Amino acid sequence: MSAPNKKKILNDPVYGFITIPTELLFDLVEHPYFQRLRRIKQLGLSEYVYPGALHTRFHHALGAMHLMGQAMSTLQSKGHSISSDECEAAQIAILLHDIGHGPFSHVLECCLLEGVSHEQISLLLMHELNRQFNGALSLAIRMFDGTYERTFFHQLISSQLDMDRMDYLNRDGYYTGVAEGAIGAERIIKMLDLVGDQLVVEAKGILSVENFLNARRLMYWQVYLHKTSICAESMLIQVLRRARFLLQQAGTEAVFASASFRLFLQRSVTLTDFQTNRSYLDAFTRLDDFDVWACIKEWALHPDFVLSTLCQMLLDRKLFKIMLSTEPFAGELLNELENQLHRLGLPADMLSYFLVEGQATNAAYLPSEDRISIKLKNGNVIDIADASDLSNIQVLTNIVRRYYVCWAKDLKAVPQSVN
Numbered sequence: 001m002s003a004p005n006k007k008k009i010l011n012d013p014v015y016g017f018i019t020i021p022t023e024l025l026f027d028l029v030e031h032p033y034f035q036r037l038r039r040i041k042q043l044g045l046s047e048y049v050y051p052g053a054l055h056t057r058f059h060h061a062l063g064a065m066h067l068m069g070q071a072m073s074t075l076q077s078k079g080h081s082i083s084s085d086e087c088e089a090a091q092i093a094i095l096l097h098d099i100g101h102g103p104f105s106h107v108l109e110c111c112l113l114e115g116v117s118h119e120q121i122s123l124l125l126m127h128e129l130n131r132q133f134n135g136a137l138s139l140a141i142r143m144f145d146g147t148y149e150r151t152f153f154h155q156l157i158s159s160q161l162d163m164d165r166m167d168y169l170n171r172d173g174y175y176t177g178v179a180e181g182a183i184g185a186e187r188i189i190k191m192l193d194l195v196g197d198q199l200v201v202e203a204k205g206i207l208s209v210e211n212f213l214n215a216r217r218l219m220y221w222q223v224y225l226h227k228t229s230i231c232a233e234s235m236l237i238q239v240l241r242r243a244r245f246l247l248q249q250a251g252t253e254a255v256f257a258s259a260s261f262r263l264f265l266q267r268s269v270t271l272t273d274f275q276t277n278r279s280y281l282d283a284f285t286r287l288d289d290f291d292v293w294a295c296i297k298e299w300a301l302h303p304d305f306v307l308s309t310l311c312q313m314l315l316d317r318k319l320f321k322i323m324l325s326t327e328p329f330a331g332e333l334l335n336e337l338e339n340q341l342h343r344l345g346l347p348a349d350m351l352s353y354f355l356v357e358g359q360a361t362n363a364a365y366l367p368s369e370d371r372i373s374i375k376l377k378n379g380n381v382i383d384i385a386d387a388s389d390l391s392n393i394q395v396l397t398n399i400v401r402r403y404y405v406c407w408a409k410d411l412k413a414v415p416q417s418v419n
Helices: 023-030 032-039 057-077 084-095 106-112 118-132 138-145 152-157 163-176 185-190 203-224 227-250 259-266 271-276 278-284 289-299 305-316 331-343 348-354 393-397
Strands: 009-012 016-019 192-195 198-202 321-325 355-362 373-375 381-383 400-407
Touching (some): 016 057, 023 084, 032 057, 057 084, 057 152, 057 163, 084 152, 106 227, 106 259, 118 138, 118 278, 138 152, 152 198, 163 185, 163 203, 185 192, 185 203, 198 203, 203 373, 203 393, 227 259, 227 289, 227 305, 227 348, 259 278, 259 289, 305 348, 331 348, 331 355, 331 400
Parallel strands (some): 198 373
Antiparallel strands (some): 009 016, 373 381
C-alpha cells in the first residue's frame, strides 16, 4: 500500500493556490491542536460590524505559512544561504504562531488568564508538539522565541514587518470588505533582503512599506478597534465576569459550562499553572468559540438578571451605546449615565456590568521597537521613519489614544425582584 501524498495544494481566496510543502508541515496541519483553529474566528465579534468577517485563525495561519515560503524563496534568490531545514523551520514557526489563541482571542486573555499571553501558550504547545514529533520542531522553536543566532528568522515571524501582519491585514481586509487592508504583500516580500543577518527592505520598496503602515493604522480604527466591536467585546467581558462571580458565590452548579471551560471560569489561570499542571494545557486545547457560544445561549435563560440580560442582548445584537473621546470623560457625564440606569431600577452593585469605561490605543509604527530598516542604493541602512517622505509619518509613529464609555441605553426596566 503506497504512502499517502502529504504535499497538498490548497485553494486560498486571498492568494490562490498555496502549497503545504513538506510532510512534517502536513502532519502539523492535521494535528488536533492546529485543527482547533478552524473553530476560532480570526476577528472575534467583528462579524457584528462586518458580516463577512467569518474567517478563522486556521485560514490566517496557513496564509502566513505561504508568505513565509515566498520570503524564503526571495532571500535565497538574492544569494543568501538558507538551508531546506531552515526554510521548513521558519514555516513551522509561523504556522504555529497563533496556536495558543483561545476563544475570542484577546477577550479570553484579559478575562480568564492572569498575565498569560497567547504567545506564551503557543510556545508551551510547540514544546509539547516537539515532544510528540521527537524533536523535529527544535529549530522552529528557537526561531519563534528569538534564540536562534540568525535573527532575521525571528523578525519574519514577529516584528513590525512580519508575515503575521502581512497576512492578517490582507486577509481581514478581504473578508471585511475594507479595501484599505490591501497592502501588496507580494511586492514587499520581493523587496526583502539581508544585511548582516538583519532583515531590510530595498529602497524601491519604501512606498509599499508606507502603504503597509497606513493600512495598519486604518484597519485598526475601521476594524480591530471599531466602536461596535468594542461594545460587543465589552459586553462579552461582562458576561464572563458575571458568570465567574456566580460560580464563586453559589458553587460549581451555579452556571452551565463545559468541563474544560469551567476550569478557566473558576479561577484566573497563571503561566505557572500551565507549566506545572498538565490538565490546564489539555483543557485549553479543547476550548474554542463554540464553548462560549453554547454557554451564552444557555445563560440567556439563567435566573440571574445580569447574566441572562447581557447574554440575550448579545444573541439579539442589542448592543450597548458607546461614546468616544480623545480626553477622559468628565465625572458629570458618568454620573448622569449612572442615574439613567438607576432610574430603571438597577441596583448599585450591578451598575458596573451595564456601564463600562475603557481606552483603546494604536500606533502604526514604533521606531523605539524592532525597527523597519531600509537599505539605500549606496548600501546604508536607515529607519523607515527617516527614509519616508510621507507628510503624515508623524501620525504613523504617534500612539493614538481614545477613551470610551459604553452603557445599556435600551435596558428594559429591572424587575422588582432583582432589588
